[in-house]
Amino acid sequence: MTFILKTNQLTKVIEGKEIISNVNMKVKKGEIYGFLGPNGAGKTTIMKMITNLFKPTSGEIEIFGEKLTNTSYEILKRLGSIIEYPIFYEKLTAKENLELHCEYMGYHDKSAINHALQLVNLKNVDDKLVKHFSLGMKQRLGIARAIITKPELLILDEPINGLDPVGIKELRDLFKMLSKEYGITLLISSHILGEIEQIADTIGIIKDGKLIEELSMDNVRQLNTEFIEMIVTDCKRAVFVLEHTLSISNFKIIDEKCIRIYDSNISQSEISKALILKDVDIESITKKNNTLEEYFLKMINGDGKIA
Structure with missing residues (x-):
């Protein structure tokens, strides 16, 4: 297996405080790696070290099989x-900013500028100065600048900040295509876990500067249990029916109206019939799977183990 990026016992101390502790990441070539963690967990610091x-x-960072040093130009x-947050020359246009970037990167394919702008769907900006761009437009321009030289490894820290749902979907499709x-290979941090769930091949979860989990999304899906979720008007009465009529013990009360049943041997229709016969009103009953968000919250709020 080829790893395009590896860290070995990566540690960072700032003002006497260890904010990154012995992180060992492995990012496979060609994959999308979703980097997840609460604010202040250390995601941006690690990306800055990379x-x-x-x-x-x-500790050490290895990229493309070579150790990263001060002279790894x-x-x-x-x-x-x-x-x-991406920074630009505000009094220049998008194209002028990209031309400058290509110049100092030593990249001389002029056609790449229009192509990058098309990929991020940044339209009708030929004469518009960047200072007049919205936050979402600047975010798109930042991604155009990041991909213009056709990099082998793309590192994106919260790339969909400031985008509306249409823009988020466009960039999701772009990341998949890239x-x-x-x-x-893409290393993407994001707070929008539903988006990472749709595009990531692997996730890494960081908490308090420590990498507490790294696994494939296929494994996350296998770990996630199927359950029946029902919304009822009288939760106490519904619980009585589950326990005494249906003999179900493997369930969880989520709130005053929501119950999740993890017993795979009973059908929705059996549960519905029993509740109706006992005069329990059912607002909804559906079969669901745990999401990446729920898995993430278990890891972050627990002790690093699946509940």
């Missing part, structure tokens, strides 16, 4: 990134 903006206190040419058709 792009050589921060120096590790200890050729390695960095093969990366594209957005770290935190991975599948261009063979680009």
Whole structure:
């Protein structure tokens, strides 16, 4: 298996405080790696170390099979990134900003500028100065700048900030296309777990500077249990029916109206019939699976184990 990015015992101490602790990440070539964690968990700090903006206190970073050092200029040419909020020359147009970027990157394919703008669907901006761009437009321009040199590894820190649902879907499709058709490896952090769930091949979960989990999305889906969720008007009465009429014990009360049943040997129709016969009103009853969000919250709020 080829890993395009690996970290070994990566640690960062700032003002005497260890904010990243012995992180061992492995990102496979060509995959989309979703990097998840609460605010302040250390995602951006790790991304800054990978792009050589921060120096590790200890540990190593290996990219394309080579150790990252202070003089890894050729390695960095093969990366594209957005770290935190993208900064531009505000009094220049989008194209002028991209031309400057290509110049200092030593990339001279002029046709790449229009192609990158098309990929991120940034239209009708030929004469518009960047200072007049919306947040979403600047985010699109940042992604265009990150992909314009056709990098082998693309590092995106919260790339869908400021975008509406249509823009988020467009970029989701773009990220998939960059991975599948261009063979680009993507490391993406995001707070929108539903989006990561739709595009990621692997997820890494970080908490308090420690990588507490790293596994494939296929494994997450296998770990997630199917259940029946029902919304009822009288939760106490419904619980009595489940326990004493149907002899079900494997269920969980979510709130005053919602119950989840994890017993796979009983059907929705059997549950509905029993509740109706006991005069329990059912607002809804559906079969569901746990989501990445629920898995993530179990990991972050628990002790690093699946509940």
